[in-house]
Structure formats: C-alpha cells, structure tokens
Amino acid sequence: MIILSFWNFKNSEENEEEIELRIDGDIAMDDDFWSMLFGIENVTPKGFMAELSKYKGKDINVWINSYGGDVYAASRIYTALKEHKEKVKVKIDGVAISAASVIAMAGDEILMSPTSICMVHNPWGNFQGEAKDLRHGADVLDEVKETIINAYQLKTGKSRAKISQMMDEETWMSAKKAVSEGFVDGILYSESEGETAQNSFMFSRLRVQNSVNDSTRKFIEQYNKRFKELKQDGEANKIKLLKARLALECEL
Known part of the structure; x- marks a missing residue:
C-alpha cells in the first residue's frame, strides 16, 4: 500500500530564494498504523x-x-519549522484546527x-483499564495541554489561564477574531495584511462540527469492521497493536 504525504514542497514561481x-x-506519527490499515492519507513528521x-x-x-x-x-x-533559520510565513487558507493550529504557531x-x-481546544485521548489507569490518562492529558499552551502563549502573549479557558471552551x-486574540498577525488580501479586515467571515459552527463528527464516525465504522476481520483471522499481534494504539493514542 502506498501512503501519500499531504505536504508538498515546491520552488516559488515569484522568488527563487523562497519555497x-x-x-x-x-x-x-511516522508509519502510522491506522494509515497502513485503512490507507488514510496523512502528514507524517519524519518524512516532513x-x-x-x-x-x-x-x-x-x-x-x-x-x-x-x-x-x-x-x-x-x-519544532522543525521553528528551527528553520530563515523566515517562515504561515498562511491559513482553509482551516487550522486542533493540532494544525499548533503547527501554525511556528510562523514568524x-x-x-x-x-x-x-x-483551539483541549487534547483528547483514549484510555483503557481500571480506575487508576483512567485517572493516569487524565493526568497525561493535563500535561499534554500544558505543552500546547506553551506554543499558543509564545505567539499571543496571553496568560496561561486565559489560553486554558479558550481551550476549555473550544474556541x-x-x-x-484570531487577529484580535493575537493568534495571527493579519488577514490576507486586505489593504494591509497586518491590519484587521472590517468584515470577518461568518461561519456555521454546527456545519464544521458535523463535518468533523461525520469523518470520525466513518473512521470508527472502518475500525470496527477491520477489527472484527482481524479477530476472525486470528491475527493476535495486530489485534494487540490496535488495542495498544487505542489505549495510548493522544490526539488533538
């Protein structure tokens, strides 16, 4: 199975010194098992x-x-983008949701x-086990949240308490709004890209949320179907790997 990367580097047509x-x-993550199992196209950091x-x-x-x-x-x-020595300009042309918003914060x-x-929102995780395991999972998510706050705070200069509240509320x-909150520096195609446009785009949160939920539902359906097939085939190692990934995976 060929896994396609969903990033693409190319030379700028306007400036040969830009990419x-x-x-x-x-x-x-690299060699993501879900990708190998279902052929989902991903961005993986190793190749990136x-x-x-x-x-x-x-x-x-x-x-x-x-x-x-x-x-x-x-x-x-x-981190890789922050380590790049030359200027990194980020342009969000569609959505930068969840973990993608963290990557966006790497821009100069x-x-x-x-x-x-x-x-921006709180990290999610799937954990299995007895009560102490679930409590430990909650502690892990709290620490993961602190690392995400670091990226947002470096960009916005907001207090950790304020950023935490925005994540709690799924903002x-x-x-x-992103300009006014300090998450971005300006709006494309305005007279001055560093100034806030007068009329912001109106969107339906329910429509966006339904899109995300529909993708999640389809994924779970694929997972359940494939899990049953693996169980019937007696492929114990793959079943264990699925369970481990479900228990330990922590996603935004």
Missing part, C-alpha cells in the same frame, strides 16, 4: 523533516488546511484568508 510548502491533511532539511537558507511560505491529528506529530513539525508571521477558520476563530 512554498502546503500542508493539506491529517497529521499523524527530511524534506525540510533540503531547503536550508531559503524562506518558506507555509499554506495550511488541516483538521489536525496527533499532538506529538504536530509538536515535531512545529501568520496570516489568515478572510474565509478561513482557526480552532473557533474567524480571521478577524
């Missing part, structure tokens, strides 16, 4: 960093359109399309 990078998919290393000395324009994914993978991509300058959306931001 254009597009991130357009779910963010996952290998490609990024080819463009030392060049500015990078990063276009983002992603619903998020694995928080650990997002952390590696965020962050701009949003007037029709785009940014969302959806139009371009105008």
Whole structure:
C-alpha cells in the first residue's frame, strides 16, 4: 500500500530564494498504523523533516488546511519549522484546527484568508483499564495541554489561564477574531495584511462540527469492521497493536 504525504514542497514561481510548502491533511506519527490499515492519507513528521532539511537558507511560505491529528506529530513539525533559520510565513487558507493550529504557531508571521477558520481546544485521548489507569490518562492529558499552551502563549502573549479557558471552551476563530486574540498577525488580501479586515467571515459552527463528527464516525465504522476481520483471522499481534494504539493514542 502506498501512503501519500499531504505536504508538498515546491520552488516559488515569484522568488527563487523562497519555497512554498502546503500542508493539506491529517497529521499523524511516522508509519502510522491506522494509515497502513485503512490507507488514510496523512502528514507524517519524519518524512516532513527530511524534506525540510533540503531547503536550508531559503524562506518558506507555509499554506495550511488541516483538521489536525496527533499532538506529538504536530509538536515535531512545529519544532522543525521553528528551527528553520530563515523566515517562515504561515498562511491559513482553509482551516487550522486542533493540532494544525499548533503547527501554525511556528510562523514568524501568520496570516489568515478572510474565509478561513482557526480552532483551539483541549487534547483528547483514549484510555483503557481500571480506575487508576483512567485517572493516569487524565493526568497525561493535563500535561499534554500544558505543552500546547506553551506554543499558543509564545505567539499571543496571553496568560496561561486565559489560553486554558479558550481551550476549555473550544474556541473557533474567524480571521478577524484570531487577529484580535493575537493568534495571527493579519488577514490576507486586505489593504494591509497586518491590519484587521472590517468584515470577518461568518461561519456555521454546527456545519464544521458535523463535518468533523461525520469523518470520525466513518473512521470508527472502518475500525470496527477491520477489527472484527482481524479477530476472525486470528491475527493476535495486530489485534494487540490496535488495542495498544487505542489505549495510548493522544490526539488533538
């Protein structure tokens, strides 16, 4: 099975000293088992960093359109972009939701399309076991949240308490709101990209949420179907791997 990366580096047509990078998919860890099992197309950090290393000395324009994914993978991509010595400009042209919003914070300058959306929320996790295991899982999620707050605070300068509250409330931001909250620096295509546009894009939170929930539902249906097939085939190792991934995976 061929796993397609959902990032793409290419030379800028306008400036040979710049590179254009597009991130357009779910963010996952290297050799993600879900991808191998279902053929889901992902952004994985190992291959990403290998490609990024080819463009030392060049500015990078990063276009983002992603619903998020694995928080650990997002952390590696965020760090790789922060380590890039030249300028990194992030442009959100669709959505930067969840873990994708963490990656966006790596930009030296962050701009949003007037029709785009940014969302921050608390990390999610799936844990199994007795009561003490579930309590430990909650502690893990609390620590993961602290690492995410670090990225948002470095960009916005907001207090940790305020950012934590925004994550608790699952905050959806139009371009105008994201500028006012300090998550981005400006809006694309306005007279001055560093200034807030007068009319922000209006969106239906329910519509976006339904889209995310529908994708999750389809994924769970695929998982349950494949799990039953593996169990019938007696492939014990794959079943154990599925259970371990479900128990330990921590996603945004």
